[in-house]
Amino acid sequence: MTASTLLRDLGALLLMVAWVIAAHVGSNGWGNADFNAAVAVLPIAVAVLMALWRLPHWAVRGAGVLALGALLAWLWPRLRHNVALLYYIQHLGIHIALGVLFGKSLLGPGDALITRMARRIFGPELSERKLRYTRGATLAWTIFFFANALVSTGLFIWAPPAIWSIHANVLTGPLIGLMFLGEHLVRLRVLPPHERPGLADIRRAYQRESARRGAAPPPP
Secondary structure, three states: OOHHHHHHHHHHHHHHHHHHHHHHHHHOOOOOHHHHHHHHHHHHHHHHHHHHHOOOOHHHHHHHHHHHHHHHHHHHHHHOOOHHHHHHHHHHHHHHHHHHHHHHOOOOOOOOHHHHHHHHHHOOOOOHHHHHHHHHHHHHHHHHHHHHHHHHHHHHHHOOHHHHHHHHHHHHHHHHHHHHHHHHHHHHHHOOHHHOOOHHHHHHHHHHHHHHHOOOOOOO
C-alpha cells in the first residue's frame, strides 16, 4: 500500500467518524440547529447538484441550481427543527437503494450481483458451488439491507431519538462490518482456497462493476 493510498484511506476514515459524530449530535438536537441542518442537507444537495451537472444544457443546470436554493430557503425553518428526519430519510434511502440493487439482480435469468463480481475476479467460468454461494450471499445482503431499513423505521417511529440515532448513525457501520465478517466466515467454510477472493480483489471488482453501471451506492 502506497503512502498516498494510506493517507487517502485515513482521510476517508476520519471523515466517516466526523460524519457519525455530526449525525448523532444533530439527530439528538444538540448544538446549533442551523449547523446541524446544513450538515444533514449537504449529502442530499450534493447528490442533486451532481445529477444537475449531468444535464446537457447549462441553462437547465443553472435553473436547477436556483430552484434547489429557493426550495432550501423556503424549507429551512422546517428543516432546522427536523434534523433527525433528514438523517432518517438518508439512512432509509441508502438501505432501500442497496437492497434494491442487490435484490433486483436476483430476478430474471441474469447473474446475481455478487456472481457478476465473482466473474470479474475469477473469469466467466464459475463452479456450481461458487454460483450457489454468490447467489446466496447476494440474497443475504438483500435481506440485511431491507431488515435494517425496517428496524430503523420502527425505532424512528416508536423509540426515543437517541435510541434511533445510536442504531442508525453509530451502529450501522459496525453492523455492516459484522455482516461482512459473517459472510467471510461462511466463505471460508464452503469454498476452497482457490475460489475465495481477497479484499483487494473484491474492491477492484466492485469498482469495475460500478464503472460499468455508471454509478452505484457505496459498497458494504
